[in-house]
Amino acid sequence: MRNVYRSLLCLYPKDYRREYGAEMLSVILESQQSLADKSMAELLYFSARETAGLLCGAGREHLRLLLGSQGWVPIRRFDMRPEFRFPRSTVFLMTLVLAGVVLAIEKATNIELKYGGTLGTVWPALPMFFLFMLLTMSVLAASVWAFMFALRRTGMHRLANIQFRSGQR
Amino acid sequence: MNLPLSEAVLLLLLSLAEQPRHGYAILQDVERISGGRVRLSTGTLYGALTRLLKEEWIERFEEEDVSRDRRAYRLTSKGRRNLQMEMERMRHLTKLAALRLARKDV
Numbered sequence: 681m682r683n684v685y686r687s688l689l690c691l692y693p694k695d696y697r698r699e700y701g702a703e704m705l706s707v708i709l710e711s712q713q714s715l716a717d718k719s720m721a722e723l724l725y726f727s728a729r730e731t732a733g734l735l736c737g738a739g740r741e742h743l744r745l746l747l748g749s750q751g752w753v754p755i756r757r758f759d760m761r762p763e764f765r766f767p768r769s770t771v772f773l774m775t776l777v778l779a780g781v782v783l784a785i786e787k788a789t790n791i792e793l794k795y796g797g798t799l800g801t802v803w804p805a806l807p808m809f810f811l812f813m814l815l816t817m818s819v820l821a822a823s824v825w826a827f828m829f830a831l832r833r834t835g836m837h838r839l840a841n842i843q844f845r846s847g848q849r
Numbered sequence: 850m851n852l853p854l855s856e857a858v859l860l861l862l863l864s865l866a867e868q869p870r871h872g873y874a875i876l877q878d879v880e881r882i883s884g885g886r887v888r889l890s891t892g893t894l895y896g897a898l899t900r901l902l903k904e905e906w907i908e909r910f911e912e913e914d915v916s917r918d919r920r921a922y923r924l925t926s927k928g929r930r931n932l933q934m935e936m937e938r939m940r941h942l943t944k945l946a947a948l949r950l951a952r953k954d955v
Contacts, residue, residue, distance in 0.1 A: 700895050703920060707872040708891045733890025740896055 681727060682709065688731060691738035693745050736830050854935055858897050860887055862924065862932050865907060869923035872898075898922060906931060 685708050689701050708730055715726055854862070857879070864870060864878040872894060880888050889897075901907045906928030909920050924932070 696899075700899070703872060704891050704895050706919065707876065707894070710873040711876060711891070729888070729890045730892070733892030735892070737892030737896050741899075 681712065685709075685730065685734070688734040688738070691735070693741050696741050732830060739827065740831070852935065853938070856883075857887060857889055857893065858901070859935070861889075861894070861897055861901070862906070862928065865922055865924045866929065866932060869910070869921045871919045871921045873919075875922070901928065 682705075685705060689697060689705060692701065711730075712723075712726065715723055860879045860883055861875060863882060864875050867878075870878060872891070875898075876889055876891070876894060898907065902909060902922075905925055907922050908925050909922055912919070912921050
């Protein structure tokens, strides 16, 4: 496992690795040694926790490097409040997007009326292209969500803390 | 440093408030003082340590006869002051909560 942890530490930025890499590896190995008499399940849990910690840590340090001194992690928890769920700018942006879509439909209808339904012959792979784009975007969105979930930034973890106060009603 | 502090950072600072410790000792102490509830990974620990070092809440120092891989960390006066302020805030909250809950019970 030593080599696995060493490889994971290579994911950290170079300067960070130089400063803390050896120290971190020494801490991981020391922790692992203390688990020598524990069960396999505990060892696996330890390895998974350390791997996740190193992956998230490396991502966080790269983000910090990319974004300079804008604080710790740019993705902060957004506390949802019942009276204000979206920034006000969302309404404006949504209207803008809707206007864009309506205009595009209008334009496409005009083109079709003028030149006929030639799109299928010009670009027969269009449905496959859309399907490919949809799948790519879904995978991308799932990856971003998984990354944020790993960083505990989605707020999903806090759902477990919700207490229903039905007894007060 | 964003306030209020997360539980992990708070426990880490409390661990260093007692005495200087190196990475592995911090992990052990955080687990012990949280009753086994909080187990930090090394990545998380060093993420927090880096941030606290940058904000000058803690400092790193070389111990004699100890290898470079086992550098210890200690609380700075700024860190201790901020920790005390955070404790004061929590004490106030606890007191307020106890008062409000007692009033509700009546």
